[in-house]
Amino acid sequence: MRRTPxxxxxxxxxxxxxxxxxxxxxxxxxxxxSPRKGAPQSAGKKPAGTKLSLAASGAPYATRADAxxxxxxxxxxxxxxxxxxxxxxxxxxxxxxxxxxMLPAQGGAPKNWRxxxxxxxxxVRIAAGVRFWRDNAAAxxxxxREFGVPAEIIVGIIGVETIYGRNMGSFRVIDALATLSFDFxxxxxxxxxxxxFFRGELESFLSTESRTAEDPFAPLGSYAGAMGMPQFMPSSxxxxxxxxxxxxxxxLVGSPTDVIGSVANYFKAFGWExxxxxxxxxxxxEARLNKPVLxxxxxxxxxxxxxxxxxxxxLPPAVRQYDGLLALIELQNGYDAATYVAGTKNFYxxxxxxxxxxxxxxxxxxxxxxxxxMRAD
Numbered sequence: 001m002r003r004t005p006x007x008x009x010x011x012x013x014x015x016x017x018x019x020x021x022x023x024x025x026x027x028x029x030x031x032x033x034s035p036r037k038g039a040p041q042s043a044g045k046k047p048a049g050t051k052l053s054l055a056a057s058g059a060p061y062a063t064r065a066d067a068x069x070x071x072x073x074x075x076x077x078x079x080x081x082x083x084x085x086x087x088x089x090x091x092x093x094x095x096x097x098x099x100x101x102m103l104p105a106q107g108g109a110p111k112n113w114r115x116x117x118x119x120x121x122x123x124v125r126i127a128a129g130v131r132f133w134r135d136n137a138a139a140x141x142x143x144x145r146e147f148g149v150p151a152e153i154i155v156g157i158i159g160v161e162t163i164y165g166r167n168m169g170s171f172r173v174i175d176a177l178a179t180l181s182f183d184f185x186x187x188x189x190x191x192x193x194x195x196x197f198f199r200g201e202l203e204s205f206l207s208t209e210s211r212t213a214e215d216p217f218a219p220l221g222s223y224a225g226a227m228g229m230p231q232f233m234p235s236s237x238x239x240x241x242x243x244x245x246x247x248x249x250x251x252l253v254g255s256p257t258d259v260i261g262s263v264a265n266y267f268k269a270f271g272w273e274x275x276x277x278x279x280x281x282x283x284x285x286e287a288r289l290n291k292p293v294l295x296x297x298x299x300x301x302x303x304x305x306x307x308x309x310x311x312x313x314x315l316p317p318a319v320r321q322y323d324g325l326l327a328l329i330e331l332q333n334g335y336d337a338a339t340y341v342a343g344t345k346n347f348y349x350x351x352x353x354x355x356x357x358x359x360x361x362x363x364x365x366x367x368x369x370x371x372x373x374m375r376a377d
Contacts, residue, residue, distance in 0.1 A: 062090030067182050074203050080210050088216050092178035098223045099185040113331035113339055120160050120362040129155050129370035132164040139257040147264035148274025154263050156367030161231040169221035177202040177225040201225055205234035228252025229259040240266040270352040278346040280319050288312035294328040299357050301325035301345050329357045
C-alpha cells in the first residue's frame, strides 16, 4: 500500500458534520480538538487593523507580512522553492465567515444526545450507507481482514462525515487553512494552540502539494481544511492515507477503496483492537455509586472492571471479567436523564477521529443501523 499524494480533484458542497458538532455539542469543529496535529508554530502578531481590511476586501494574504514570513519559514524547513511557497500562501484569500465558526457555542440549551443522534442517523443516511456497503463490499471485507477494523465502523465514519461523499466541502482548502492560520479568532479559549495546529496543517498541505503536478488552489474541503469522503486533514493524509486500490495515487475523493483503506489504517495506527467491542451497557449500584470519580477521566479508559464496579458501575454478567480498561461515557439528553455506556479502548480510538463521545456514538449507531438494514433486505 504505497502512500502517494492526494489527488487534487475538486470536492462538492459544504461539510455538515462540523456545523452539527458545534450546534449540538458546543464543539469547536471536527478537528479543533483532534489529535491530527502538525508541527506547532508560533502564533505571530498581526499589524493593527489587518483583520478589518481583509474581512472587508477578502484581500489575498500576499499583503500580510506575517503570512509571508511564515511562507519563508516553511520553504526553509521543507526545502521548498521560496517563491512557490510565497505565491501559494500569498494567493490564499481570507474567508470572513470561517473564524466565527471556530468559536465555542455560547450558552443556550444543554447538550442533547437524542437531538444530536437524529442529525446523523436518519433514513437517508442509512439508505446511502447500504448502497455504499454493497458497492464496496469487497474492499470493506479486505480492510476488516487486513486492519482488523469492522466494516460497520468504517461505514459509520464515512456516513457521519460526508454521507458517503455527498457533502465533502466547498471551501478552497488553501483559503481555509490560511484564514485559520493567520486570522484564528482571538476570543477562542485555546487560540494559540489552534493557530499552531492550523499552521502545521497548512505546512503539511504545502509539503504534499509540492510533490504533485496539480493546482494547489484546486482542492476543496470543509471550512477547517478537511478533505475527501473521510474528511482527513492534510497531516492525516500524509500519515495515514493509503493507495488501497493500487493505481499509484491516493484519491480520497473519487476512490472509495482508497477511502476505506485509509480510514482503516487510521484506526489501526491509533490502536484499534480487533475483535474487541467499543461499548458495553452499564447500570448503577446506587449504594456504591461514586459518579464524580467515574466521570473524572472523561472518555479516557482508566478503570479495570473491578475498580469500575467498586465505584458503582455495574456491567452485564457476561462482561464483568473484561480484561481491558473502561471509561464511563455520559451522553446528556437536555433536561432529561442522561444516557450512559461503558467505553473501551476502541471507543476511545473512535474519538481520536473527533474528540467527542457524541460523535463516537453516532459512528457506532449509524454503522449498526446500516448493518441491520443490510441484513433485513
